[in-house]
Amino acid sequence: MQRVIIVEDEARSREFLADILAEHCPTLQVVGMASNVAEAVAAIRDQRPDLVFLDIELQTGTGFDVLEQISGEQPSIIFTTAYDHYAIKAIRFSAVDYLLKPIDVDELKGAVARTRDLQQRSSNQQTLDVLMHNLKQLRANENPTITLSVAEGIEFIPLREIIRLEAAGAYTNFLLKAGRKMMVSKNLKEYETMLGEHNFMRVHNSHIINLAEVKRFVKSDGGYAVMSDDAQVVISPKKKDDFVRMMMSRI
Amino acid sequence: MNQHFIYNTLNQVQYFIHKGEKEASLSYIIKLSRLLRQWMHDTGKSSVPVTDEISLLSAYLTLEQLRFADRFSFEVVTDVPQSGSVFITPHLIFPLAEHAVSWCLRQKEAGHICIRMLPDAPFLQCMVVAQAGGESLAANLHLVPQLNNISRLCNVSSL
Numbered sequence: 001m002q003r004v005i006i007v008e009d010e011a012r013s014r015e016f017l018a019d020i021l022a023e024h025c026p027t028l029q030v031v032g033m034a035s036n037v038a039e040a041v042a043a044i045r046d047q048r049p050d051l052v053f054l055d056i057e058l059q060t061g062t063g064f065d066v067l068e069q070i071s072g073e074q075p076s077i078i079f080t081t082a083y084d085h086y087a088i089k090a091i092r093f094s095a096v097d098y099l100l101k102p103i104d105v106d107e108l109k110g111a112v113a114r115t116r117d118l119q120q121r122s123s124n125q126q127t128l129d130v131l132m133h134n135l136k137q138l139r140a141n142e143n144p145t146i147t148l149s150v151a152e153g154i155e156f157i158p159l160r161e162i163i164r165l166e167a168a169g170a171y172t173n174f175l176l177k178a179g180r181k182m183m184v185s186k187n188l189k190e191y192e193t194m195l196g197e198h199n200f201m202r203v204h205n206s207h208i209i210n211l212a213e214v215k216r217f218v219k220s221d222g223g224y225a226v227m228s229d230d231a232q233v234v235i236s237p238k239k240k241d242d243f244v245r246m247m248m249s250r251i
Numbered sequence: 252m253n254q255h256f257i258y259n260t261l262n263q264v265q266y267f268i269h270k271g272e273k274e275a276s277l278s279y280i281i282k283l284s285r286l287l288r289q290w291m292h293d294t295g296k297s298s299v300p301v302t303d304e305i306s307l308l309s310a311y312l313t314l315e316q317l318r319f320a321d322r323f324s325f326e327v328v329t330d331v332p333q334s335g336s337v338f339i340t341p342h343l344i345f346p347l348a349e350h351a352v353s354w355c356l357r358q359k360e361a362g363h364i365c366i367r368m369l370p371d372a373p374f375l376q377c378m379v380v381a382q383a384g385g386e387s388l389a390a391n392l393h394l395v396p397q398l399n400n401i402s403r404l405c406n407v408s409s410l
Binding site: 010013015016019020057059060082084100101102103139 | 254258259263265266393
């Protein structure tokens with residue numbers, strides 16, 4: 001028998017979930033219900049459940065606030081949410097289960113079965129740690145910072161400070177705003193995927209540029225971009241169409 | 252419209268179906284359909300009659316109120332003469348109504364939401380006021396009827 005706590009802010013949602021659990025998941029026993037963050041934290045500490053159904057949107061906070069406050073307790077978690085928002089991305093990456101409301105009973109049974117396989121409590125904690133880490137990453141992505149190892153030490157550079165990157169043999173030069181320049185002992189390829197998600201583009205074998213820092217595209221001489229620091233960056237012929245499309249699709 | 256609201260409403264319907272409450276399920280589905288139909292009908296239009304906007308807001312608040320019966324009450328009223336022939340930009344007030352609901356849900360005591368349209372020549376004044384316990388929240392818009400744009404936006408306190 002797995003002992004279960006339901007955290008949902010709407011009474012009908014709690015009741016519905018409890019009903020369908022009784023109907024479809026006979027190995028579960030609901031030992032408590034909570035409607036807000038404080039009640040949830042107290043119930044989890046008191047009851048020490050095996051499994052918690054945790055609504056992400058609670059009127060007084062979020063399910064993640066509950067998780068932060070119960071570290072040490074290690075129940076399995078199944079998130080419930082009414083819509084597919086940013087947090088779901090973090091949840092998916094962390095391999096934590098979630099159910100979209102209205103709840104599909106088959107999905108519910110599947111998620112419950114998976115928690116039974118994962119009953120080792122240590123793995124629960126690890127999974128949740130990964131989730132919290134991913135969430136922080138997502139939030140930080142509003143203004144991401146890159147860590148660069150340079151000869152003098154380690155530099156943390158906000159991406160918006162970077163105008164472009166230039167290959168220098170096996171090394172890479174970072175050209176920053178205010179004329180700053182940093183050499184890093186990694187090749188350009190290393191940064192292509194990392195920065196690709198953040199509005200950077202590899203426009204040439206030797207160049208990655210921050211698309212937000214492009215001032216002008218000049219068609220003559222095979223095509224080049226003029227950057228905010230007036231540097232001219234050659235666009236390779238096979239990248240030209242992609243580059244123009246990326247620039248046009250920006251608002 | 253906050254999609255969260257749509258799925259939560261469907262979730263309510265699921266509850267009533269599960270409980271075998273046929274009347275409540277049907278009533279919910281009809282109310283949600285009407286709201287969605289009107290929303291989609293008005294989307295992309297540059298202006299709609301004040302009466303349409305009033306009925307959209309009432310439909311929305313009715314559904315939310317069904318979900319949170321003990322948390323707030325509401326009224327949507329117009330003092331605009333011939334409001335069926337006065338036109339305003341659609342959906343402009345909707346986010347304020349959504350915000351008023353979520354504000355009420357965060358209060359300890361039950362709240363009351365009042366949306367009122369009244370003439371304030373040459374403008375059309377729209378007040379959204381939410382009150383709960385001693386706390387209150389108010390937005391006051393001055394719309395230009397016919398011309399369909401906001402001329403002044405004032406007193407948007409904590410909205």
